[in-house]
Amino acid sequence: xxxxxxxxxxxxxQLELADIAEPQAGPGEAVVRIEAAAxxxxxxxxxxxxxxxxxxxxxxxxxxxxxxVDSIGEGVTGFAPGDRVMGNIGWGAARAAVAVPAEILVxxxxxxDMESAAGLTxxxxxxxxxxxxxxxxxxxxxxAVLGASGGTxxxxxxxxxxMGARVIACASSDDKLAFARGHGADDTVNYAREDLxxxxxxxxxxxxxxxxxxxxxxxxxxxxxxxxxWEGRYLVVGFAAGEIPKLPLNLVLLKSCDIRxxxxxxxxxxAPQAQRALMTDIVQWCAQGRLKPHVQAVYPLAGIAAALxxxxxxKVMGKIVLxx
Ligand SMILES: NC(=O)c1ccc[n+]([C@@H]2O[C@H](COP(=O)([O-])OP(=O)(O)OC[C@H]3O[C@@H](n4cnc5c(N)ncnc54)[C@H](OP(=O)(O)O)[C@@H]3O)[C@@H](O)[C@H]2O)c1
Numbered sequence: 001x002x003x004x005x006x007x008x009x010x011x012x013x014q015l016e017l018a019d020i021a022e023p024q025a026g027p028g029e030a031v032v033r034i035e036a037a038a039x040x041x042x043x044x045x046x047x048x049x050x051x052x053x054x055x056x057x058x059x060x061x062x063x064x065x066x067x068x069v070d071s072i073g074e075g076v077t078g079f080a081p082g083d084r085v086m087g088n089i090g091w092g093a094a095r096a097a098v099a100v101p102a103e104i105l106v107x108x109x110x111x112x113d114m115e116s117a118a119g120l121t122x123x124x125x126x127x128x129x130x131x132x133x134x135x136x137x138x139x140x141x142x143x144a145v146l147g148a149s150g151g152t153x154x155x156x157x158x159x160x161x162x163m164g165a166r167v168i169a170c171a172s173s174d175d176k177l178a179f180a181r182g183h184g185a186d187d188t189v190n191y192a193r194e195d196l197x198x199x200x201x202x203x204x205x206x207x208x209x210x211x212x213x214x215x216x217x218x219x220x221x222x223x224x225x226x227x228x229x230w231e232g233r234y235l236v237v238g239f240a241a242g243e244i245p246k247l248p249l250n251l252v253l254l255k256s257c258d259i260r261x262x263x264x265x266x267x268x269x270x271a272p273q274a275q276r277a278l279m280t281d282i283v284q285w286c287a288q289g290r291l292k293p294h295v296q297a298v299y300p301l302a303g304i305a306a307a308l309x310x311x312x313x314x315k316v317m318g319k320i321v322l323x324x
């Protein structure tokens with residue numbers, strides 16, 4: 001079967017498309033035939049050896065997928081061949097089939113297509129964990145989302161609205177902001193044109209911003225913290241801008257505010273039941289049409305280099321998906 005392989009830390013152009021053996025389901029595992037594998041920003045890092053996880057070679061990029069159960073191993077209950085499922089395995093999904101622990105799989109409801117389902121687990125899972133478990137976002141609070149048209153950012157716009165927040169989408173172009181508005185954002189800030197701190201202070205009014213969701217970092221972190229409300233919460237989600245920001249701690253003292261880390265990939269291992277509950281909500285909201293995950297483009301496995309370059313070049317709104 002076909003697989004994209006990373007045989008050494010490399011650029012997108014150096015990834016290889018290879019023929020490898022079909023996987024077999026071991027005890028507790030299911031083999032899933034992949035219909036769609038979604039890419040994330042961290043796939044641009046993992047192949048370059050710049051991510052916190054460094055898988056043994058050769059490995060395939062793409063953490064999350066949707067597909068059809070092909071076979072099940074000994075001891076698997078609750079899943080059968082033919083089931084439509086989705087899941088996250090950290091890396092390894094850019095291939096025609098995978099053997100995965102059955103316990104990580106979530107069934108895809110009728111009416112949710114494979115391409116949308118493929119990109120739900122990481123971005124929406126991270127975001128619901130961030131906003132519900134880490135920020136304790138409350139109805140009526142103001143939420144500012146940086147990188148609001150990206151994978152995690154768009155999820156924060158949509159989930160923030162479902163949780164009853166007023167959402168301020170922040171991004172680098174008017175097209176991206178119009179897109180975020182189309183997914184529910186109440187207000188917008190173009191941080192390529194306008195000073196982020198000033199804009200958030202204006203939109204937050206005297207009270208300030210209750211929660212900042214930041215998957216971008218770089219030059220935007222400190223201005224966003226400076227716009228926080230008394231006892232506001234700033235969520236450290238990621239560093240797509242490349243630079244890991246440093247903050248003067250007096251800002252935290254002066255506002256009695258919190259800087260809260262979000263490490264979803266580890267939380268799901270520490271609290272697998274809680275993660276399942278969270279995915280149940282996400283899948284239901286999709287089935288009800290309350291979440292509208294957006295797939296910007298679908299590439300064949302052979303197109304992975306172009307797909308990863310589009311993500312690194314800030315050209316993607318929503319998600320990019322591979323179809324083996
Ligand atoms: N903490 C966790 O558990 C967790 C889970 C998933 C992802 N993450 C992290 O979250 C970050 C965002 O992931 P994502 O999948 O949402 O990425 P994405 O879809 O590529 O979106 C990232 C956004 O960051 C902005 N950006 C600013 N400077 C950039 C640059 N130099 N290169 C690329 N983008 C830049 C872009 O928006 P503008 O052009 O509008 O600025 C872009 O839309 C990554 O660092 C990822 O590793 C963390």
